[in-house]
Amino acid sequence: MTASTAVRPQPRADEPPPARPRRRPRRPRRSLADHPLPWIGPAIALIVLVVLWPVYEMVRTSTLRISTSGFVRGDAGLDKYRKLFAEPDLGAVIGWTLVWTLTVVGLTLLLSLGLAQLFHQDFPGRRITRWALIAPWAASVLMTAIGFKWMLDRTAGVLNTALTDLGLTSGPRDWLGDPATARPWMVLVAVFVSLPFTTYTLLAGLQTIPAEVYEAATVDGSGPWQTYRRITLPLLRPALLVALVINLINVFNSFPVIWGMTQGGPDSDTATTTVFAYQLMNTDIGESAAMSVVNFGLIVLLVLVFLKVSRFQEDDAR
């Protein structure tokens, strides 16, 4: 498949999408095939059924008393929210969620800037090394997380063996059993699985910068660091923005990394709000829904900010 796509003259997929004004005289409606509904109707139906309906169900569940077997016992008003906010662990969980999201996204972006710069250069084996970078992206995040859990295993974990052999630790440790050491390892894994997508996004951004800009900068006697700061970074802004927002949403929602490594434990010490909501599901689904609604509100806020910043409407002002 690779070969055939390379040979065929391709529409440039990195061009802006076609959602821009195409000034064509509008034709009169002729038949049902001209009406948008048969075309986009199924897509809307699927979205309503599986994305919007659950939003409604989630909000409703947060106001109900529901038994563990799923039987609705009556209205709960805002009780579930009160119960949630009285949860002794909640403060710590929210705090860790903030630290988790900012640390993982920050480190990912910083490291990806370096990686993208490196893989943008020309050197022997670039293609193969770039393919290696794909592995954590293509593989299931859960399996990667479980892989790291195993490598950190107390007695047989290869990382424990290696760290001991290198003299960095005095002996095997139960890294994931203690939140103080579990958290850094989980951040590392979350960064590890976020790097490929982010690096590739920034690589796509780097490709859009014309070579002439750099030539002009060299002629003007600008040094490498200066060129990077004054030219590359500003021109990379759109790609950085995409990477930032998608990573914020992904990392905030990252369930498999945490669930695969510690299930949020011990107790809720390594849980983010998403994982906390999942833990609550087994004890009180209404409270879990309340946590999810709070989470969801945060995501909507993030999406709104993104739409505002990316000026989505400009594409298709109507």
Next chain:
Amino acid sequence: MTATATAPVRRARRGLRPRTAALAATAWLLAAFFLLPYAEMVVTALRPADQLRDATYLPGGFAWSNLVKVWTDSTLGANLQVTLLVAAGSTVLVLLVALPAAYHTARHRFRGRTTFLLLVLVTQMFQPTSLLVGLYRQFHQLDMLNSVWTLILCNAAFNLAFAVWILTAYIGSIPVALEEAAQVDGLGRFGALRRITLPLALPGVVTALIFTFISAWNEFVMGLRLTTVPDSQPLTVGINNFVGNYTVQWNYLFAGSVVAIVPVIVLFACIERHVVSGLTAGSVK
């Protein structure tokens, strides 16, 4: 294919200069770093049961039979079947739903077009994780837990956005004039669509399909919550079930994982470039 796309300044090779050699060395080291966890999974998958908990880098011998036994000695065989059904089913559903929508959106300007594209973009941002309680309650009430159809619907819905997005971009980049010329030549409206537009949009279609397939293949959270019976759970959940056991059979766990990961990485390598451009289409200009 990567090289042609990403080498803006490619100089003639004049032997390895120190700077290039340093770059290459760094890149190869990084590549090894990214592959090591997966290499360790392969090694563990092949460890004989009696050497599983040895603190050695490599076992004394490889138990290739693990790769076969895992499918017969656990539920993973059934789990693999579920995953195959779900991944294939949701891929087909996404194609059936996204292609008409993308075609119409790319070719026509209609009332509510912006709203539709916005709706699609927003679903891209609402992830299953954040809606899990709602999904669970909904399918619980519909009595559709443990159903393959539930997982197909859910995976299709949450992958729809990317497919619509990338297909709209591809179809939009095909000149309308081509289609119109074919219609003038007597191909008819749907003939033109089938014989001209679709073949030209094929790279986009393939990318959207593979991406959906991989993402459904790797899906974990919805599978974890929307299924309760081991035999109706997808592979990711089946593999995760090993971890809860009192003694974890790590060799079987990773034998299953390796079989699950390898085809996906191969598929992904095929569409690597298109996925990025698709994800960033509309935002990176």
